[in-house]
Amino acid sequence: MSLIRFAIVLAVAFLLGGCISAPPPKYQPGISNTQVLIQPAREKLGVGKFNAAPGVENAHLSVRGSSLNGGSDGTFSGYLRDALITELQTAGKYDANSDTQISGTLTGNRIETPIKTGTADVAAHFIVTKSGSTVYDKTFSAHHEWESSFVGAIAIPAAMQNYATAVQKLLGQLFNDPDFAKATMKSGSEGEPASAP
Amino acid sequence: MNVGNHARTLRAAGLLLLACGMLSGCLSTKMYVDPVLPQVSKADIPVVPHPRPVQVLFEFQTKGNANASATGEIKPRVLAVAEQSGLFSSVSDTPANGEAGILKISINNVPVDKNAAAKGFGTGLTFGLAGTMVTDGYVCTASYSYGGHTTETTVKHAIYTTIGNHAAPQGLTPLQPADAVHQVADQLTWNALKQLADKQAFNQ
Numbered sequence: 001m002s003l004i005r006f007a008i009v010l011a012v013a014f015l016l017g018g019c020i021s022a023p024p025p026k027y028q029p030g031i032s033n034t035q036v037l038i039q040p041a042r043e044k045l046g047v048g049k050f051n052a053a054p055g056v057e058n059a060h061l062s063v064r065g066s067s068l069n070g071g072s073d074g075t076f077s078g079y080l081r082d083a084l085i086t087e088l089q090t091a092g093k094y095d096a097n098s099d100t101q102i103s104g105t106l107t108g109n110r111i112e113t114p115i116k117t118g119t120a121d122v123a124a125h126f127i128v129t130k131s132g133s134t135v136y137d138k139t140f141s142a143h144h145e146w147e148s149s150f151v152g153a154i155a156i157p158a159a160m161q162n163y164a165t166a167v168q169k170l171l172g173q174l175f176n177d178p179d180f181a182k183a184t185m186k187s188g189s190e191g192e193p194a195s196a197p
Numbered sequence: 198m199n200v201g202n203h204a205r206t207l208r209a210a211g212l213l214l215l216a217c218g219m220l221s222g223c224l225s226t227k228m229y230v231d232p233v234l235p236q237v238s239k240a241d242i243p244v245v246p247h248p249r250p251v252q253v254l255f256e257f258q259t260k261g262n263a264n265a266s267a268t269g270e271i272k273p274r275v276l277a278v279a280e281q282s283g284l285f286s287s288v289s290d291t292p293a294n295g296e297a298g299i300l301k302i303s304i305n306n307v308p309v310d311k312n313a314a315a316k317g318f319g320t321g322l323t324f325g326l327a328g329t330m331v332t333d334g335y336v337c338t339a340s341y342s343y344g345g346h347t348t349e350t351t352v353k354h355a356i357y358t359t360i361g362n363h364a365a366p367q368g369l370t371p372l373q374p375a376d377a378v379h380q381v382a383d384q385l386t387w388n389a390l391k392q393l394a395d396k397q398a399f400n401q
Contacts, residue, residue: 028268031254031301038292038299090254092292146262164265 020156021067024163027083029090033168036175037091043186044095045088045128048103050081053125061111063159064152068111077106080124083167087175100135100184102128108141113159118148120159120166126174128183136183142170228377229369230384231355237387242282245399249343250293251285251300257382258305267306271382275302278386284399298343298399304385309334309355329363332356335381339389341398348398352388354381 052058058075061068071079084102088094108123123141127134144166149155174180235241255275257267272290279288279300287293309332333356340349356377357366365371372380393399 025265026269028256028263028265028272029254030263031256031303034254035301090291144262147260161264161266162262165263168263168265 019066021069022160023069023071024079024160024167027071027079027086027164027167029087030168030172033087033172033175034091036172037087037093041186042091042093042181042184043100044093044098045184046096046098046101047081047085047088047094048101048129050077050084050104050106050124051075052077052106052109056106056109058106058109061109061163063111063156064113066152066156068160068163076109076122077104080104080106080122080167080170083164084171087171100128100130102126107139111159111163113148113155115150115155116148118146118155118159118162120144120163122163122166122170124170126180128180130183136180138174138177138179140170140173140177142166142173144169225360226374227359227365227371228374229357229359229366229371230377230380231357232369234352234354234384234388236384237391239281239283241387242284242391243394245284245394248284248286248399250287250289250297251279251341252293252297253279253288253290254299254301255290256303258303260307261305264306267378271304271378274379274382275386278383279390282387282390284390284394296343298341300339300341302337302339302386302389304382305336305338307334307336308332329360330366331358331360333358335385337385337389339386339393341393343399343401346401348393348396350389350392350396352385352392354385356381 052075058077059070061076070076071082081104084104085094104127105125106123107125108121110119110121112119121141121143123139125139126136128136144162146158146162146165148158253272253276255268255272257264257271259267276288276290279285285298335354335356337352337354338349339352340347342348357369359365
């Protein structure tokens with residue numbers, strides 16, 4: 001091997017040395033999401049199956065040569081499901097055996113990490129059933145941007161971090177949808193007060 | 198390939214390696230916590246006659262965006278401070294039993310420029326912010342809600358980071374990054390709880 005080739009191989013090896021393969025950080029509930037869910041008029045929900053639509057990347061997303069992997073079950077739809085359960089538990093609105101169940105399909109899942117602005121786009125179709133009958137059926141998509149960097153050591157962790165924020169925004173859209181509130185209202189409730197407790 | 202091309206290619210490869218080395222984070226950084234914010238402990242917190250259970254909702258933000266990793270790391274410290282304060286009969290991040298109040302705390306990490314003092318940050322240092330020292334601002338917004346009443350307060354703090362051989366800020370002790378952030382989060386939470394207590398938030 002010539003000296004030139006050796007130097008190039010060494011340089012490439014050096015660059016690849018920082019490659020990582022990791023899931024997004026453990027999901028944390030957003031205060032604004034909890035404020036909405038915690039309303040007394042909302043009933044407890046169970047969370048059913050979550051999967052991904054055909055063609056939607058559900059296991060790995062490329063981040064500058066590193067890999068952002070799915071959640072605890074290795075999928076991004078599983079990460080979304082876990083995130084939803086975390087949000088409901090924090091607001092005291094989770095009951096695995098509830099008559100009202102929510103399930104979902106990941107319909108979009110992308111992350112981009114150019115030098116200047118990173119973006120994540122996550123979309124999902126949510127279905128709420130009561131006693132087996134569908135009472136809610138809607139799709140939401142969340143777009144999230146953050147300041148990226150030329151330096152991979154900064155850009156890659158930032159991208160993984162901000163994927164979780166995109167999921168939090170997606171769930172925020174669901175929770176704030178008036179039709180979702182109506183579909184998950186306790187029987188006999190007139191509606192929600194204007195402000196959180 | 199001629200000798201000139203070989204030399205250019207070798208130089209390029211060498212520069213690439215050098216750049217990689219520089220970008221790998223080998224420059225030393227030191228962090229210093231701004232000294233202005235009062236040190237608050239349980240002794241400074243007014244006694245609440247009838248402490249109630251509380252559910253703590255906490256979120257760490259970076260430039261206003263939720264930061265899940267930092268939230269996960271800092272949340273136990275915020276819960277611990279709330280527990281140690283003696284203001285509550287029980288502290289939890291999940292729904293509390295009984296007549297529980299809700300304590301919301303967010304800490305937003307924001308970049309601070311030369312107008313730091315005007316924005317209420319870091320007046321404890323006298324030298325400039327230019328060069329190889331940067332300032333991170335931390336804005337803590339806290340509110341306590343119970344029985345339809347909500348009391349709010351805001352506390353600000355700062356961390357100075359020097360890069361390379363920059364002189365240390367006078368009188369301040371260098372800290373590891375995690376220790377500095379932990380100290381700031383603890384001090385913000387103690388001060389926020391004291392301010393809420395001074396506003397009689399927990400006496401309802």
